[in-house]
Amino acid sequence: MTFPSNGRSRGDRAGREDTSRRSAYQDESRRAARERELSRRSRKSKGMPQEDGVTYRPQSSSNGGAHKRRVNMVTAIALVLAGVLIIRLGWVQVVWGPELSLNASEQRTRVYVDPARRGTIMDREGNQLAYTMQARSLTVSPNIMREELRTGTDLALRLAADETDPENVASYVTIEEGNEYVFASAEQRETILSDKVEERIQNIADRIPEIIKSHDQDVTGISSEEILDKLNADSQYEVLVRNVDPDVASEITDEMPSVAADHQDIRQYPNGAIGENIIGRISMDGEGQFGFEASNDSLLAGNNGRSTQDMSILGQAIPGTLRDQIPAIDGANVELTIDLDLQTYVQQALEQAKANSGAENASAVVLDAKTAEVLAMANTDTINPNEDTGKQIEQGKSFDNPSVTHPFEPGSVAKVITAAGVIQEGLSTPDEVLQVPGSIEMAGVSVRDAWEHGVVPYTTAGVFGKSSNVGTLMLAERLGEDKFAEYLERFGVGQSTGIELPSESQGLLPAREQWSGGTFANLPIGQGMSITTLQMAGIYQALANDGERIEPRIIKSVTDSDGTVLEQPEPDTVQVVSAEAARTTVDMFRSVTQVDPTGVQQGTAPDAAIEGYQISGKTGTAQKVDPNTGAYSNSQYWITFAGIAPADDPRFVVAIMLDEPERGVHGGGGQTAAPLFKDIATWLLNRDNIPLSAETEPIVLQAQ
Template sequence: MTFPSDGRSRNQRAGREDTSRRSAYQDESRRAARERELKRRKGIPESQGTTFRPTSPSQTGAQKRRVNAVTLIALVVAGVLIFRLGWVQIIWGPELSLNASEQRTRVYVDPARRGTITDREGNQLAYTMQARSLTVSPNVMRAELRTGTDLALRLAAEETDPANVASYVTIEEGVAYDRASGEEKETILNEKVKERMENIATRIPEIIKSHGKDVSDIRSSEILEKLNAESQYEVLVRNVDPDIATEITDELPSVAADHQDIREYPNGAIGENIVGRISMDGNGQFGFEASNDSLLAGNNGRSTQDMSILGQAIPGTLRDQIPAVDGASVELTLDLDLQTYVQQALEQAKAASGADDASAVVLDAKTAEVLAMANTGTINPNEDTAKQIEEGKSFDNPSITHPFEPGSVAKIITAAGVIQEGLTTPEEVLQVPGSIEMAGVTVKDAWEHGVVPYTTAGVFGKSSNVGTLMLAERLGEDKFAQYLDLFGLGQSTGIELPSESEGLLPAPEQWSGGTFANLPIGQGMSITTLQMAGIYQTLANGGERIEPRIIKSATDADGAVIEQAEPDKVQVVSPEAAKMTVDMFRAVTQSDPTGVQQGTGTGAAIDGYQISGKTGTAQKIDENTGAYSNSEYWITFAGIAPADDPRFVVAIMLDEPERGVHGEGGQTAAPLFKDIATWLLNRDNIPLSEVPEPIVLQAQ
């Protein structure tokens, strides 16, 4: 037999185990004896209490196993609880804390007042008026009313039957609400909720109407539909006077009056293409309101406070208070009276001429400030905008967003260049043929003629394409390209309005053989009405081009002046060259009974004043052929008044007119220039001009 490796026999080990069990049994017997002795000394009968029964060794092992099992279970449960607690504290803790904070925290916004926009004389173009929006929380209101309590019914009675609140409420059968069954109470409650909804829907327009306000857009059926909506927030009526809103909320406690600012545009469509509009949420949406939103809007104030579960403010929790900073007030360079006249004159000219559209810009000749910028089809923000859009009106400002080919009105660039470079004089006589060939392109004048001895002044007074190209060849492509750049073509003017187009001007490196045959006569490039006005402002201002401006001044909420960036200035030609060019272009408006010394724009002439300007007729591209159309034109005119002491620059564009601007034969914008310039000269009492010497257009 093989023995265990420790060298002891199995009987020896068994003996030791028996000895251990006897020792444990003896210890337990001794403890029982001590317990009996203790009871005897205290006089307690030995029979009372638990009679000692020695525990067998096998019972002791089972107890230990049970204790170990219970301990293990307790440890596992404790571990799970500790793990769960750690998970809640570490993993879920931040999110739960955030949710709790959001539930009790309220952030209040104090809206800033949007700045006022005025014209140069202080006439209001846009301002903000305080108002209220009537709102309700349908879900919350219905939940409160359907709790089935007397309080809820009495709250309803305050609006539906305030005279009988004390005795409220009974059903038709005369059963008191307090004694009604559960089903009857629910019926009563639902009926009263319905009555309250109908009462609110009816009373709101009644109260507003009682103050003499138009309620044609306020419908009780729509209000009732919102009251029954499954939502937390509904706007019942907007743009309510604060006093009327207070009266409504006092009578109808379930309705709230939220702060609302109404942006007013008192002049309707006049100047709307410039001023623009704000959206329903108060942000700039179109025009100046959009491009200068940050300047006008200001900064809203904010404050934070904790609320109880019942919606009550917790004292001492108001914090993070930031006061509102109202927006800046802006004075524009616009002249409201002039803007009104020009806009109305454009609409009349469009109707009389049959044009698709028309636009006009009036600049101060010395400062390049925009005095008027008008278009036809401007929307009225105070009327139904959707209907107006269907009629073709818009918030757009084509004077800066819709470029077009200027035609002959742009020939003044070539004229200024050759005068500045000393390549000609107004009196020089050129032998001008009926056509010219440049880089394989043949260009003709608008009328048939042989060689004619036109002076340089006569070339532009008669609007000869051939004579203009003859002079442009002297200037050369590179120099001509420089002058296009100096006059600002193909560049943004920098006006403080949105969506301005730079126009279209091919880069010199992209010029083809025929490009130089087109650009000097105003073809092959596109400019806006504002850019066209800027060309003539440059020459009227002694050859210095100034970026046009629409902001005259701005002040913050405290009245402090906000400095505006100075407009860029570029000296394009010398003052002498500019004056000579302006004086030479008086030939365009000159009359002659014989027609020999007569220009193409006599309709722009104003008795008693020297007027300088240029007509333009630019062919549009035929979409079907891709070539220039012989029936669709842009008709333009740009001029300076008076030419001897420039004060105003007026630029006009008509899109596809069928007749003159007053319904007369021919297609010209010159008479509209005359109307606008005459109005300005008379209004401002501009002194009459000296009678000039006649200009020779054609040598005899």
Template sequence: MPGQRGVPRARAGNVPHRTYSVRARRKRSATTVRNNRNRFVVGRIVLTLVLVAAGLKLVHIQAFEASALSERAERQRTTIIDIPAERGSIVDRNGAELAFSVETRKLWVNLRQMRQAWDEYAREHPESGENFDTRADEIAGYIASRVPDLVTKKELLDAFHKDASFTYLIEVEPSVAEEISKRYHEIGYEKRAKRVYPGGELAANVVGYANWRTESEDVSEHNLHGLSGLEYYRDEDLVGTPGRQIVDTEQGTDVVIPGTERDMRPAAPGSDLELTIDSDVQYELERSLADYVDKVDAKGGSAVILDAKTGEVYALANNKTFDPNDPAALSTEAMGNPAVSTPFEPGSVAKVITATAAIESGIVTPETKLAVPGAMKVADHTVHDAWSHGTQDFTVTGIFAKSSNVGTLLLAEKIGPDRFMDVVDRFGIGHRTNIGLPGESAGYVPPREQWSGTTFGNLPIGQGLSMTVVQMASMYQAIANGGVRVEPRIVKAKIAPNGRRIPEPAPAATRVTDAKTADTVKEMLCATTQDGDYYYNGTAPDAALEGYRIAGKTGTGQQVNPKTGAYSNRLHNITFAGILPADEPRFVVGIWLDAPDTTIPGGGSAASLFHEIASYLAQRYNIPVSDQSAPRVRLVY
């Protein structure tokens, strides 16, 4: 329509068309560009700040946390393990091994992990028919086939199916453990050691027993430790110092990656112990003692062989012993050592105390004669000799060679209780010998304030006091050694890991009596082994050894009846102590038989057992025969 310029036409659908001027459009375009530019700038600023923050964090980590994070990562893939030290060996005086260690491995299995892994496998692969039970059966069968002497398949299956999350299996050689663990990844192992006793029962009561111990919360203490004997008593010398090692392990497991071991601190082996014992002599003493105990039907017995000069123990035996290679058969009784731990009333063998006191005091000489009746009253008690006789003249030598109780008490009256007790103390009775073995008893001597009227009627004849067989032999070692008692010892030296031999400290020596008195008493005791008629016969002619002068003393000590609390007329301690040879003493032998049947031939005396032992010693050590036989002296007139 003319005249209507500038009016827009309506579009279809009557929607008005919005129009802008060119200026308006330009203004809007400029604003949009400016806004986009602002956003871009802000974005760059934000990104820059993020990068700066990240950089600062990286710098902080590198500068301050790198060491800690590295240590944490290292811990995640490495393990610190304690390395047990090698236990020292125990050898005899000639270097023969009595105990040593071998390396072993203790197999173990994490039952919880194994069950979880195989239960999951069984769910995911039901068609395989494999599960925890089938895997356990396979492993148990293989291990049992590899070490059939150590374990059965049933025993292993019982271990696999116990209600526990973890269990140990068996101890095997390292190569076997490596093979089993490589074949079955479920089986791990710990480094351990096992004690080996090549002689079995030989000297077991002395050497003792050690096994692997894990009861300590300190894992570094897990090692072989002693339970009895020298293994226990000298454990600190034998055990050594454990080391530490770092190893890399496979992710999620305890499996050590071979070749990754690094020592933090190497383990230091323990020292070896060199004993005074001679294994051959020990074997012979154990054999002869056990046979004799069986022969006379005794409850038990102990014996010891000492070097007459040094007090070194060449052999120490009990009739009851054990095999430390068979832990299942161990018992507290068998692992004990009665030779040092069980005191007894020795009887007449202790009359050497009275003899020493009498000669030392000068109140008599060996030839002095005393009128000795067959019995005498002591307080409210009557003391008899072992055989019936009227009053007879005994020499002092005869009193001890024929073991007259009455004659000994007559001498004790002349000596007096104070002098007598002084000699008892010098002989070491009532004190431990410090032999170097666990459980040693000091014996018993009643204090003076506890004496009754009959006490001094018992002590001089070896009743009312007690001693071990080692203490008993030690008294005679003093007589054989010119009156000087040297503490017996069982360990001769320590051998350090570097091979350096460290002798044990010198044993204490005590002057019991002067050399002249000791030699006189020794000569008197040679008459004990005399044979002949009543006037010449000693109590132990069976102890005599052809070609050698033997000094010794028999003993028959009454035991207390446990039911009545009184001395028994049936139960006795049968003892003997002897010196071989008397003229040049080399060995002292002490023997104790616990309650033998005295009605059996040989049951009432240990003289023939001494003869057997002395004969062996003379041959083994080629002891020269005596230059002349002992003079034959009359004992009773």
């Protein structure tokens, strides 16, 4: 066997190794060449010196510089704009931010007021004198409404433009020119939008009266023209229609979201003019304007509720934004001491007496003798709030309450103060006989009786029964000025009674330090001072109540909205005279109504007598001051009467004033108010079934 030689094998391996080394060397040479070429190109592109010392300049150097400048410029502009935007954003956030935020909040925030219901006013038997009926006022914010209509109409038209209906598209996006549709300009689109908003506003103005009328509601005074004027007004709030039924208002607001139905209370006065001088009324804004409604407004009005909610630009409530809810607290219900039936009778009787007598006006007050509660307080020419008040005012009617606001000189009706003082001080007795002349001189002032007479032996009871000025001053002199002034104060002359009614007058009484001799010659006979009808009733109430004067009250009870009866302050009281002196004085003044066919023992007011009952009272005739001369007139008088029924068991006090009557209250002769007292007292005694009085011996007025 033959094997290859070892030499040949080594040669072959050496050849192969040499070939590998040559190949590696060539690859390395080629890499080095490529690297040198790349280096040369790089230096050339950068303008750097090459290995051979030659410097190559890039052929595109001018174009590259321009490009770089453009890039730099754009960058600078972008930075400036970014800076401006940042500054603007900061300005808006820091400087304008709070105001813009406030404006945005005001635009979307609505505050709703839930009015409290005004309390009911009732008489002592629960009869309604004034109550509240729910209604609605249709209101609008014209500026906001027009903006909302504009935004909503614009949105609706834009949405319509996306539909395929060509009529809707043509109405906003395009306009018709000839037989072709072309795109409208911005000005033309603005005109189209304005026309459609105006059309919608006109539709609202027309539809509101139409809907109200369709429900048989009175639309007197409601016109589309007036509503349209309000809708176009430059204001934030307008009342379109008042006193709309809630259901009708709801129908309108459902159809017209821009119109709001504000809660409104309609105050009802079911008895018309009866008691209106006491009750008064509220204004269109729901605030007390006259009478009890005004003086007790806070008690009756309650507290309104409130809530806040955000609204969308289309006037829709944004869910979940209702907040700050405060419930309304309704006003208190008040029960007055007034007796509606009695008030009606007295008021009608006064109106008839005024017509019969030709008096300028008249007033009357009826008090409960034991509590001083006002059972009736009436005046003539009281307005009916349910009728045209403007026309009534032109006719001389008013909301005033002269019984508490208009004082007058009482005349002889005030002589009871002198009588009570004399009896209390033990300076006389009812049956003491006084020799009364026809006139008397006091501090240089001569005072006469109303009739001519010589010296007459009048008893003290007779002095007042006959209404002798001279005899009264004789008794007043026994009291003296200081003591008489004290009794005036005790009886409340020159002081307000504190009645829960507005504008009460305290009357007029000269201060003690300002008295002259002539003052004391006038005051005991009821001149030189002024009192109201209510104060006059209060004087007699004190005597009817065993000498204790109680401040007259007109509120019987108050019940708040949750049914709690509120405790009322007790009226102030003054013990004017003793119970014995009061009863003696009341009994003595029965002489005024005493009847005697011969006239000798007859008082000045037999027309006030009521068969079967003892009646105590006093007439008054006070001269008015003539404004032209400043002296007392001989033709103009205030005629008064105040009395107690029945005298033996006092239940009622009635005070009456007639201003310048020409005849009697029944149209007959004389000018006395006594027959009107009889009418009122008889009605009361019969209605309440008051037992008849015991028979008594006649009172001696004139000694024989």
